[in-house]
Amino acid sequence: MLDSVATRLTGDQLVRQVIQGSGNMPAYGKNLSPPEVAALVGFMSTLHKPTEAPARDSTRPTQAAARDMQTNATAQMASTKP
Secondary structure, three states, rough: HHHHHEEEEEHHHHHHHHHHHOOOEOOOOOOOOOHHHHHHHHHHHHHHOOOOOOOOOOOOOOOOHHHHHHHHHHHHHHHOOO
């Protein structure tokens, strides 16, 4: 199961998934040492196809989205000035 989500999760999200488990996947935090978790997550990162971009944290906006939000906020502030 983890291999099917490895291409959709960031490294931090994979670490959390391995340690805490989720859904059908049990937690392995008590069974694996930190170096073993790191090795597993390192392996999981090799499952990306060479042409496929690595996963990104969807809770953080992309640079373009952040720039657009800043532009919109600036425009909105300018339009409300008397």
